Amino acid sequence: MSKLLGNRSFLIGLFIFSFFVLVALIAFIWTPYSYREVFENAALMKPSSQYWLGTDDLGRDLLSRLLIGAQLSLGIGILVGGIAIVIGATLGVASGFYGGKVDQVIVQIMNAIQAMPSLLLALFVVAILGGGVMNTILSVTLVSIPIMYRLVRSAALVEASKDYIVSARALGASDARIMISHIFPNCITPILVQTAVCCSEAILNTAALGFLGLGIPAPYPEWGTMLSDAKTYIETAPQLMTLPGACLLLLILSTQLMSDGLRDQLDPKLRGR
Amino acid sequence: MSFSIIRLIPGDPVLHLIGERGASEETIAQIKKNLGLDKSIVEQYLIFTGNALRGEFGESIVSKQPITDEFRVFWPATFELAFFAILWSSIFGVVLGILAAVKRNSFWDYGAVSLSTIGFAMPVFWWALIVIFFFAVTLGLFPVSGRIGVEYDIPYRTGFFLIDSFYAEDKSAIFSALKHLVLPAFVLGTISLALIVRVTRSAFIDIQKEDYIRTARAKGLKPLQVIFKHIFKNAMPQILTALGLAFGQLLTGAIMTETIFSWPGMGRWLIKSIEARDYPAVQAGIFYSMLIIIIVNFVTDEAIKLVNPKLREKL
Numbered sequence: 001m002s003k004l005l006g007n008r009s010f011l012i013g014l015f016i017f018s019f020f021v022l023v024a025l026i027a028f029i030w031t032p033y034s035y036r037e038v039f040e041n042a043a044l045m046k047p048s049s050q051y052w053l054g055t056d057d058l059g060r061d062l063l064s065r066l067l068i069g070a071q072l073s074l075g076i077g078i079l080v081g082g083i084a085i086v087i088g089a090t091l092g093v094a095s096g097f098y099g100g101k102v103d104q105v106i107v108q109i110m111n112a113i114q115a116m117p118s119l120l121l122a123l124f125v126v127a128i129l130g131g132g133v134m135n136t137i138l139s140v141t142l143v144s145i146p147i148m149y150r151l152v153r154s155a156a157l158v159e160a161s162k163d164y165i166v167s168a169r170a171l172g173a174s175d176a177r178i179m180i181s182h183i184f185p186n187c188i189t190p191i192l193v194q195t196a197v198c199c200s201e202a203i204l205n206t207a208a209l210g211f212l213g214l215g216i217p218a219p220y221p222e223w224g225t226m227l228s229d230a231k232t233y234i235e236t237a238p239q240l241m242t243l244p245g246a247c248l249l250l251l252i253l254s255t256q257l258m259s260d261g262l263r264d265q266l267d268p269k270l271r272g273r
Numbered sequence: 274m275s276f277s278i279i280r281l282i283p284g285d286p287v288l289h290l291i292g293e294r295g296a297s298e299e300t301i302a303q304i305k306k307n308l309g310l311d312k313s314i315v316e317q318y319l320i321f322t323g324n325a326l327r328g329e330f331g332e333s334i335v336s337k338q339p340i341t342d343e344f345r346v347f348w349p350a351t352f353e354l355a356f357f358a359i360l361w362s363s364i365f366g367v368v369l370g371i372l373a374a375v376k377r378n379s380f381w382d383y384g385a386v387s388l389s390t391i392g393f394a395m396p397v398f399w400w401a402l403i404v405i406f407f408f409a410v411t412l413g414l415f416p417v418s419g420r421i422g423v424e425y426d427i428p429y430r431t432g433f434f435l436i437d438s439f440y441a442e443d444k445s446a447i448f449s450a451l452k453h454l455v456l457p458a459f460v461l462g463t464i465s466l467a468l469i470v471r472v473t474r475s476a477f478i479d480i481q482k483e484d485y486i487r488t489a490r491a492k493g494l495k496p497l498q499v500i501f502k503h504i505f506k507n508a509m510p511q512i513l514t515a516l517g518l519a520f521g522q523l524l525t526g527a528i529m530t531e532t533i534f535s536w537p538g539m540g541r542w543l544i545k546s547i548e549a550r551d552y553p554a555v556q557a558g559i560f561y562s563m564l565i566i567i568i569v570n571f572v573t574d575e576a577i578k579l580v581n582p583k584l585r586e587k588l
Contacts, residue, residue, distance in 0.1 A: 116521075117521040117525045120528070123528070124555075127547040200394070212544055214547065227398060241402050249391075253390070256394050
């Protein structure tokens with residue numbers, strides 16, 4: 001762990017990520033205004049002491065919307081990362097451990113999901129099931145599971161063939177016990193790396209769906225949706241476009257830096273790539 | 274060979290899944306009968322597959338045009354855009370990647386690494402808006418939407434506006450089409466740039482360490498000769514794989530870029546169809562994108578075999 005904190009890209013990533021977590025937590029207690037409160041005579045205001053970052057086209061406070069947007073993006077990112085651990089890593093460990101037919105079937109399913117670029121598949125899932133919060137989360141989760149599965153499976157394959165697994169079995173440990181207390185802990189680094197990857201994919205895909213008008217519906221201030229609304233006012237109020245995008249970029253960048261740092265620690269050979 | 278077959282198979286189940294689910298939603302639609310939606314899902318699915326294999330997708334519910342005709346108009350637009358995007362990003366990406374690897378830990382190296390790190394995290398749609406803001410709104414250099422100025426009416430020949438206007442011998446039309454192409458192609462290419470830079474750089478760094486490179490250097494070959502004859506040739510498979518991956522990204526990137534730049538291509542057509550709940554069109558769109566991905570995977574595999582005979586037997 002102390003080594004990890006010495007890794008520059010992990011540290012920078014962690015710093016930015018913690019900042020967003022802090023901001024999202026603060027937004028639970030305090031925002032300047034409600035994110036859906038419309039100030040009728042204050043549409044497209046410039047930043048001022050009353051509205052710190054100005055207002056959007058309907059007269060809603062931009063800062064408040066950005067703060068709640070941080071909650072949404074982070075929430076979805078962490079949620080999807082969590083589900084990917086539960087489903088993707090479990091499947092990965094199981095198929096690496098059992099091998100054979102189970103493995104083959106799961107691999108084929110995952111290949112099928114991964115045959116398409118993730119955003120395209122998420123887009124099609126939303127197109128078929130319809131938009132909304134739940135369907136958006138469902139679609140971005142679906143595309144993130146294979147990302148987790150692949151790496152965990154290959155790590156589990158390596159672990160499952162090691163001697164200590166044989167000795168554990170000789171001592172009478174059950175399959176479940178071997179998987180949970182032996183293989184899973186030994187695969188924890190790839191799992192952590194992929195959680196960060198899944199998280200950033202989920203945030204990016206959610207925003208992209210939002211931008212196309214197919215993701216999280218109004219009035220929720222999802223950053224992608226905010227960007228899509230802002231594109232009409234690119235000349236008159238550029239801050240509506242620059243700020244949500246910058247937040248998005250920084251958040252995604254932070255998760256990727258963290259996963260890069262983790263990967264460096266996992267495999268020193270890859271350092272400096 | 275078996276590898277490319279495995280790459281080909283996964284396309285099918287996905288199509289099955291989506292084709293079927295798409296059909297089940299359709300049953301809700303009011304216009305069931307005249308669209309043949311009163312039949313069972315399995316029947317519908319079989320009909321769809323049969324038609325798809327013959328290249329028939331029926332009529333778009335919205336425009337009442339045969340989808341194949343619509344597609345014929347839209348795909349050259351996307352192809353034109355994607356071609357120029359991949360062209361500039363692969364040239365710049367490879368050059369920058371080589372520079373970074375050869376001059377390791379220099380300004381170029383750090384520049385290339387930070388560029389690709391930021392490029393990976395950059396949401397395309399935001400990047401597009403930034404580019405529009407700077408080059409179109411602030412500097413007023415390039416137009417923001419469409420493929421060609423409204424004043425030009427180029428006779429349709431191939432659907433590729435550059436070729437069409439070349440045939441029409443209208444110099445200002447070529448210029449207008451090019452001008453419209455610059456920003457979208459720039460934005461679209463930046464997505465793949467990050468990936469290509471990163472892969473080229475790491476492939477070069479690996480190969481530079483090999484013994485045969487040291488031998489080549491010891492023989493007294495000029496550095497440029499070593500770079501192009503020895504390292505580049507051996508890095509080709511990895512770069513080509515990256516290009517194949519980049520093409521997948523390009524496909525999703527095209528949806529974004531076309532929507533933002535009002536580029537009348539497949540991506541925008543797909544989004545419009547989804548918004549309009551135009552199921553036959555969406556199904557066809559899914560089918561076409563799967564087809565493109567399969568073709569790209571196949572071409573990439575073949576190209577890799579072509580440049581590296583050693584891998585021929587493995588695949």
